[in-house]
Amino acid sequence: MACIEAHGLRKAFGAKIALDGIDLRVEEGRILGIIGPNGAGKTTALNAILGLAPYQGQLKVLGRDPWTERDQLMCDVSFIADVAVLPRWLKVSQALDYVAGVHPRFDRAKAETFLARTTISPTSKVRELSKGMVAQLHLALVMAIDAKLLVLDEPTLGLDILYRKQFYDSLLNDYFDRSRTILLTTHQVEEIEHVLTDVMFIHRGRIVFNSSMEDLESRYLEVTVHPGQLAAARALKPMNEREVLGRSILLFDHVDRQQLAALGEVRTVGLADLFVAVIGNQAGQKQQGAAR
Amino acid sequence: MNTQSDALRESPLESQAIAVISPGRRIYWSVQRELWENRSLYLAPLAVAALFIAGYLISIMRLVSKIHAGLVLNPWQQQQALEQPYHFAALFIMGTTFIVSVFYCLDALYGERRDRSILFWKSLPISDLTTVLAKASIPLVVLPLITFAITVVSQWITLLLSSLILLAGGQSVAALWSDLPLFRMSVLLLYHLLAFHSLWLAPLYAWLLLISAWARRAPFLWAVLPPIAIAVVEKIAFNTSHIASLLANRFSGGGQSDGFTPGHMSMVPLTQLGVGTFLVSPGLWGGLLVAAAFLALAIRLRRSREPI
Secondary structure (H helix, E strand, C coil), rough: CCCCCEEEEEEECEEEEEECCCEEEEEECEEEEEEECCCCCCHHHHHHHHHCCCCCEEEEECCCCCCCHHHHHHHEEEECCCCCCCCCCCCCHHHHHHHHHCCCCEEEEEEHHHHHHCCCCCCCEEEHHCCCHHHHHHHHHHHHHHCCCEECCCCCCCCHHHHHHHHHHHHHHCCCCCCCCEEEEECCCCHHHCCCCEEEEEECCEEEEEHHHHHHHEEEEEEEEHHHHHHHHHHHHCEEEEEEEEEEEEEEEEEEEEECCCCEECCCCCCCCHHHHHHHHHHHHHEEEHHH | CHHHHHHHHHHHHHHHCCCCCHHHHHHHHHHHHHHCCCCCCHHHHHHHHHHHHHHHHHHHHHHHHHHHHCCCCCHHHHHHHHHHHHHHHHHHHHHHHHHHHHHHHHCCCCCHHHHHHHHHHCCCCCCCHHHHHHHHHHHHHHHHHHHHHHHHHHHHHHHHHHHHHHHHCCCHHHHHHCCCCCCHHHHHHHHHHHHHHHHHHHHHHHHHHHHHHHHCCCHHHHHHHHHHHHHHHHHHHHHHHHHHHHHHHHHCCCCCCCCHHHHHHHHHHHHHHCCHHHCCHHHHHHHHHHHHHHHHHHHHHHHHCCCC
């Protein structure tokens, strides 16, 4: 059974189409990054998956309909929707009591072990914690839940780099195993690049790119072209071209590495550069279409 | 404290064989969380009770010094002076919890959307039905019981302390203990709280919860102004005031004089409370149906409304 399966997932807010018929299949044990510009539909898609908002089309998460079965689904799904959504009046000890009281898969001792590694005191209230500490607390609660799917929507927004690094480190080292699935969105593409097993670009409510990281590394190559070879390189139909410090960098899809090595220095493409190339092309096509 | 040790004891076993969380336990923790968040639910009536006790003790001391000064009250006056404050105590504590209830309901489903904490609550396996029912149980069950407990305890504390003062002042307390119908007052208070504050006013609290789940801003205005506006429009258009009298009737207790007006409580014999009449009155059941409809709508809204 796939962890998430969607067919023709649609959602419109009035005239604005937020999700334009998405087909999606996420297998168990993957870490999928959903990357897209602001307003691309990432959060709308996650809200549908988490049963926070109604949608059109078919959607099954762990075999359940999230909209009608959110409460049962949440026994197996955890999510951090945003930084700092923990209520400000909540005490750390109350948070542990409450989650232990209502969640069948919460391991209180585990959460306490995580918290013991931080400077968070059990008697402090959320309002007294820094933003980074709130994120740590939330992560400790979530990691102590034995869930099958974890969804993180911008979980580190506004945190400083130390907390961000720590966040993803604990997620990978202490939480992730091959039986869990993690879905995450963030703007800090570089930080999650090495974490992901799969990546998806979403733009204007559509999935414009979908690949495993292994495929991506073998398929897309970036070449810093020797000035004399530029015409030859362009003949191979790069998907994108940019200039850095006066040198042209061309991005190729499915072109033989040996062939490219003759034209310049070859390396695998960074997620951020690939994103800009793919989304940039999309935007370009839109403009061309409008011009015609 | 015991919840903590329970959880520790359970966790190693339960994480293996996944525990089933009973509906009762989910309701319990949902109500507990409301009490954590809204400490004014019990602190406000406690503060009023403390003020009442302090004020009454001062008045007893003044009474003692008056008697010493030779000012003689006739027995009826003395009885009034001794007894009335107990009614006022009940009245003030009830009034306080009523106001607290109203503001609690208006914020219950609005505040969690405003501070986005709804995203945390919804990440846990608690249904919207459980959440809304737990919130509704605060004004319908929890607060009447808190009011009852605080009132009765503060009345007894007052009685004991004032007896001590009277004894110290060389007065007899026999009249106070024999004439003060504290037990009967308590029974009547409980009946009044359950019949009027809980069952009769249920549609009011349900309406406030509904508005709290729906409004994007200013839930108080949305709860108050539309009913007034409708009543005014009705008056202008048809020169009638059915809506206004319906609302007034609801707040005044629908003509159920017995047991609904705390000042007269001790006068009414228990047998004439009209419990039977009240339980079959269409006003009660109509109100409860309306309350159920409002709550059902609030549950639906809680499911679909996003953080503001």
